[in-house]
Every structure is written in structure tokens, then in C-alpha cells.
Amino acid sequence: MTELIFIIPCSGIGKAFGTISREATYQVVEDLRKGETDTLCLSLLVIGDEDSNHLVQSHRCIAIDGCPLECAKKNLQLAGAKLTTNFRVVDLLKEHQNLKPKNITFLDQEGRELAKLLADQIAAKIDELNRGEIDS
Amino acid sequence: MNSPPKIGVVSCSGEGCVEGTLSRVATRLVLERLRPDNTVTICLPLFLTGEKGERMFAKYFPTIAVDGCEKKCAEKAIEKYSGKTAHSIVVINLLNEWYVEKPGSRRNLDEKGMKVASRIADEVVAVIDDLFKSGKWRRHANI
Ligand code: SF4
Ligand code: SF4
Numbered sequence: 001m002t003e004l005i006f007i008i009p010c011s012g013i014g015k016a017f018g019t020i021s022r023e024a025t026y027q028v029v030e031d032l033r034k035g036e037t038d039t040l041c042l043s044l045l046v047i048g049d050e051d052s053n054h055l056v057q058s059h060r061c062i063a064i065d066g067c068p069l070e071c072a073k074k075n076l077q078l079a080g081a082k083l084t085t086n087f088r089v090v091d092l093l094k095e096h097q098n099l100k101p102k103n104i105t106f107l108d109q110e111g112r113e114l115a116k117l118l119a120d121q122i123a124a125k126i127d128e129l130n131r132g133e134i135d136s
Numbered sequence: 137m138n139s140p141p142k143i144g145v146v147s148c149s150g151e152g153c154v155e156g157t158l159s160r161v162a163t164r165l166v167l168e169r170l171r172p173d174n175t176v177t178i179c180l181p182l183f184l185t186g187e188k189g190e191r192m193f194a195k196y197f198p199t200i201a202v203d204g205c206e207k208k209c210a211e212k213a214i215e216k217y218s219g220k221t222a223h224s225i226v227v228i229n230l231l232n233e234w235y236v237e238k239p240g241s242r243r244n245l246d247e248k249g250m251k252v253a254s255r256i257a258d259e260v261v262a263v264i265d266d267l268f269k270s271g272k273w274r275r276h277a278n279i
Contacts (some may be wrong), residue, residue, distance in 0.1 A: 011149035011180050012162060018179065022151055027242040033173075041150040043209030046184045047216070071181035078184065105164040 002130045005037050005084075007122060008045075010072040012114040016101040017066030020115045023107055024087075025064055026088055027119035033126050041043060042072055045079045046084055057080035062122060066090065081085040085125055137206035141273060143222070143264050148210040150245035151179055154242040154249075155204030155227045161245060162227070163202050163225045170261050171237055174268075180210055181218040198273050202256075204228065222272065223263045224261035227256055 008027040012018015029037045044052035056069035056079050063086035073086045092114055093099070101111030147163035150156015167175050176197060193199065194214050194237040201224045208236035211224045231238060231252070239249030267273040 009151050013147060013149055013163065013177055013179055018149075023243075025151065030243060030248065039152055041152040041156055041204075041207075043148045043150060043156075043180050043213065044152075044207065046210050046211045047207070048182050049207065063181075069179075069182065069186065071179060071185055074182050074185040092266065105161060105168065119187065 002036055004059055005033075005126055005129065006059050006061040006081075007037050007039050007064060008042055008056070008061055008072045008076060009039070010066050010070075011042050012066035014073075014104070015025075015066065016104050016107065017093075018108055020089045020092075020101065020111055020118065021064040021066045021072075021087075022026045023112070023115035024118035026120045026123060027115060028126070030121055032123040036126065036130070039115050042075060045075045045081075048079075058082070060084045062086065062125065064089075064122065065116070084129055087118060087122060087125075088116065089114070092121075122124055140173045141268070142174055142192055142197050143171075143267060143273065144199035145175050145177055145260060146180060146193075146199055146201055146210050146214060146263075147177070148201075148203045150204040150209070150240070153204060154238050154240070155231075157204075157245065158227045158239070158249070158253050158256055159204045159210075161250070161253040162260060165254060165257035166260045167262070170257055171264055174264065179215055183213045192219050194221065195259065198222035198267055200260060201266075202227070202260060206252055209278045210222075216224045225256070225259060225263065230256060230259060 007025045009021040062079045066089045099110040145157045148184045149160045203210045205228045
């Protein structure tokens with residue numbers, strides 16, 4: 001059995017970026033790579049929760065951030081996590097400038113499309129990690 | 137013209153559990169629909185990794201923490217890095233008080249889940265209105 005990988009989205013609340021990072025995470029954890037991946041509340045790392053710190057230190061993690069402030073990546077680094085790679089919604093938006101998500105609380109069609117694209121990229125990265133193609 | 141007074145509403149945003157989703161959606165309802173002119177928010181992890189300005193948040197705005205569960209991540213992060221909260225709401229305690237079951241999915245709230253989120257949002261609004269009416273707003277805003 002492959003070792004569980006933690007996918008940690010940022011806690012973005014003010015723009016659609018954070019919602020996309022969260023939805024992509026759920027697509028991976030609950031659908032695309034169910035059983036191989038899990039997630040946890042990023043805020044637990046912000047408050048230094050010991051059990052959560054231990055989980056991210058003992059499992060490979062992928063950070064999914066909404067914007068260049070990279071809260072998930074930075075908080076994982078501060079927690080001493082085994083951070084293997086990170087994604088940023090803002091980079092995906094640059095590659096797909098035709099998609100302009102507007103809704104924040106629940107994604108509109110364009111936001112959902114971006115979340116799906118991101119989820120596929122995360123799933124592909126998980127497969128590379130599990131095949132040992134990139135250092136973990 | 138002076139801008140209207142603002143209160144900070146900060147959700148734990150808990151991605152890992154449904155109580156976090158309720159806290160986030162209720163907070164968004166307050167910001168977007170119920171009190172858009174009198175509320176501001178901030179992404180919680182910025183209290184730890186953001187610039188100094190973000191740490192001033194609870195000093196500038198009287199701040200309500202909206203937490204999913206007893207771990208109280210929002211309240212703890214605000215008070216550790218920024219300042220005393222003006223009020224704290226814990227979603228799971230409200231659900232227990234109302235004898236309401238947790239919604240089944242953390243990913244999407246169904247109609248029942250949205251009703252619960254609206255009820256939580258109403259609680260937040262009641263706290264906001266009380267802070268304004270009672271004048272506690274000024275004390276917490278350091279003015
Ligand atoms: S990375 Fe950006 S969107 Fe995500 S929590 Fe941080 S500031 Fe908010
Ligand atoms: S308060 Fe509870 S639901 Fe919210 S982030 Fe912390 S652990 Fe998650």
C-alpha cells in the first residue's frame with residue numbers, strides 16, 4: 001500500500017482563489033485519489049496543534065495555495081512538514097486567462113473548471129511521487 | 137465622507153471538517169449579504185505568515201472569531217498573534233444547543249446545511265449589532 005499523502009489547501013476566504021484550492025483538494029481526496037490522500041485544517045498548523053504537526057512531519061504533503069502569499073506552503077514549512085511540492089491557483093489563472101471565476105462562497109462554472117484542472121494536475125503529481133519519479 | 141465602522145469576522149475556515157465549512161459559509165453570508173458595509177475579514181493563516189500589517193488586524197477592528205469546533209483555531213490564532221477577540225462563536229456548540237445534526241458533507245452544503253449556515257450567520261449578525269449598539273465596538277477598536 002502506498003503511504004498517505006496530505007493535500008493541504010490554504011484557508012482563502014476573501015476571493016475565489018481559496019475556494020478553488022479547497023475544491024481541487026476535495027476532488028483529489030474524495031474522488032480522484034481517495035484512500036491515497038487526506039487533508040486537515042490548515043488552521044491547526046497555524047495554532048501549532050501537536051497532533052497535526054506530527055501528521056505533516058511524518059507524511060509527504062502537497063500545499064495548494066490560492067495566491068502568491070502561499071499560506072499553506074509557508075505554514076507547512078514552519079511546521080517542519082515533509083513538503084514535496086506546491087501549487088498556486090494564481091499560476092493556473094495565468095495559463096487559462098479565458099476563465100474568470102467570480103463567485104467566492106460557491107464556485108461558478110469557470111471556478112469549477114479551474115478546480116478540475118488543478119485537481120488533475122495534483123493527481124498527476126501524486127502518481128509521479130508514488131512512482132518515485134520525483135524526490136519525496 | 138467617513139467610511140462606515142467595521143467589525144472583523146474571522147472564520148477558522150476548517151477545510152478538514154464540516155464544522156469548518158459551516159463556519160466559513162456563515163462568515164461569507166455575513167460579509168456578502170447580511171452586513172457587507174460593516175464587516176471585513178482576513179485569511180486566518182496570514183496571522184502567522186503575513187506581514188506586520190496583518191497582525192494589526194484585531195487592533196484595528198473589533199474581531200469576532202467564528203470557529204468550527206472546540207479546538208478554536210481562529211480565536212487562538214487571533215489572540216496569539218493579533219489581539220483580544222471581541223467575541224467568539226463555536227459552531228459545534230450552537231449545533232448542540234439547537235439539537236441540530238451536523239451536515240454530512242464538508243465539501244458541499246445541501247439545503248439543510250445551508251439553513252444551518254444561515255442560522256449561524258444570524259448569530260454572528262446579532263453579535264455585530266450588539267457590539268455597535270452597546271458601544272463595546274469603540275473599546276475593542278482601541279478608539
Ligand atoms: S494563500 Fe492567499 S488566498 Fe490563500 S489563505 Fe493565503 S492570502 Fe488567502
Ligand atoms: S476550529 Fe475545528 S473546524 Fe475550525 S480549523 Fe480548527 S480544528 Fe478545524
